[in-house]
Each structure stands twice: as structure tokens, then as C-alpha cells.
Amino acid sequence: MLGEKLKAQRMSLGLTQQEVADHLHVSRQTISNWEVGRNFPDIPMILSISDYYNISLDDLLKGDERFMDKMKKDAELVKRTNRRKIFDGVFIVLLSLTVLFAFIVSRIPDLPNQKLWGMLIVGIVFSFSIIRFFVVIPKDDKVSGKYAPLIIPKSFGVGWAINPYHPLGKVLLIGIFVAIEVLIFLG
Incomplete structure (x- = not known):
């Protein structure tokens, strides 16, 4: 039209x-x-x-319905990009504070439960990255949403990621998280 x-x-x-x-x-x-x-x-x-x-x-x-659909998709992409930028900024600040906190904690020799602090830090960073995915990527997205395969292209940038909307993806991500926590605890 x-x-x-x-x-x-x-x-x-x-x-x-x-x-x-x-x-x-x-x-x-x-x-x-x-x-x-x-x-x-x-x-x-x-x-x-x-x-x-x-x-x-x-x-x-x-x-022109097709053009209006394109405009809606473009507007959604802009919103997602803005949300991603906000989350990435917060994530960088959180990661920096976490690294600083880990550095300080590692310098305290008599701190009880030092391994638990490391586990807590990893848990915070991991949780925030998963939350970021669910906020930035809509569930119905054909490339990265619930209908997408287990391994998906990264939503922004180069590389591949595990799709947390996929049932097996949830199991894998939880498994990776638990494995890292166990390694910290045993290390």
C-alpha cells in the first residue's frame, strides 16, 4: 500500500x-x-x-498494515535496546562493586565463612544476568523466546547463549550455577 x-x-x-x-x-x-x-x-x-x-x-x-506492523516492531526494538542499556549499566556497576567487595573480603584473613561470601557474590551476578534476559527479551520473541531452540544467538552482540525460556535451558542454567557454587565451596 x-x-x-x-x-x-x-x-x-x-x-x-x-x-x-x-x-x-x-x-x-x-x-x-x-x-x-x-x-x-x-x-x-x-x-x-x-x-x-x-x-x-x-x-x-x-x-498500510505491513508498514504499521514494522513501525510497532521497530518501536519495541528501541524499547528493548533502551532496557538493555539500563540493565547493562546497572550490571557493570553491580559487577564492579562485587569485584571490589570480593577483593576486600579476600584481604580479611580471619573472616568466617569466606567461601560463602564467594558463593553469594556469584549468586548475585548470576541472578542479575538471568533477570536481565527475562526483562530484555520478550517471551514470544521468535529468535530468543519460548519457541526458540535451546541454544540461541545472543540478543545483542556476538556469540551464543542458553535460552532460559526453554525447559532444558532452565535445567542447564541451574546446573551450571550449582556447579560453580559447589566448586567455590570445595575450592
Whole structure:
């Protein structure tokens, strides 16, 4: 629908795809992709297109379900990214304080239950990282949610992770946590 409107407006103004592309500083192929509905322009580009074609945003965007779905997904991604940044900042502060606390505790020779302090520190860091996953990744996410496989790509960054939404993933994560705690206790 949006693509059809873009093409109709371009043609009514007697412009070629290349002329529009040159004005908007994109490739001709990008204009073609928009017009056939292969992909959509982002919001800043929609504003530029609206100005260039002299068509209101309301007229341009209304009625295109696919575009509106894309906008909703983009908004959710921005929210998730912002939540991740907040959690990552808190996690870095928490990790720094934990390392500082562990350093101080390790320098106190007569501290009772010194191994338990290490276990507590690992428990706090592990718990926070799991909570972060559940807050940042929606349960219904197809890539990392409850329908995703046991091993998933990291939500942000490079690498792989165990999916805590997966039933076996929960067992593995708890097992890893218990194994680390036992190693600290026995070490």
C-alpha cells in the first residue's frame, strides 16, 4: 500500500526513480524496493519523502498494515535496546562493586565463612544476568523466546547463549550455577 502510494506520487510528478533517489540520497534500487513493498523507509526518510512529494504523512501512511506492523516492531526494538542499556549499566556497576567487595573480603584473613561470601557474590551476578534476559527479551520473541531452540544467538552482540525460556535451558542454567557454587565451596 505504501509502495503503491510512493510509486503513484512519483509518477504523477513525472519523476524517475533515479531523480527521487538522487534527491533523497539513496540508491535507485532502494526506491524500487520501497515501491514494490520489499522493504520500507525509516521514519526520518518518510518525513523527507512526505516533504519531497508534498503529501501529508496521514495520506502517505494510513491503511498500510505491513508498514504499521514494522513501525510497532521497530518501536519495541528501541524499547528493548533502551532496557538493555539500563540493565547493562546497572550490571557493570553491580559487577564492579562485587569485584571490589570480593577483593576486600579476600584481604580479611580471619573472616568466617569466606567461601560463602564467594558463593553469594556469584549468586548475585548470576541472578542479575538471568533477570536481565527475562526483562530484555520478550517471551514470544521468535529468535530468543519460548519457541526458540535451546541454544540461541545472543540478543545483542556476538556469540551464543542458553535460552532460559526453554525447559532444558532452565535445567542447564541451574546446573551450571550449582556447579560453580559447589566448586567455590570445595575450592
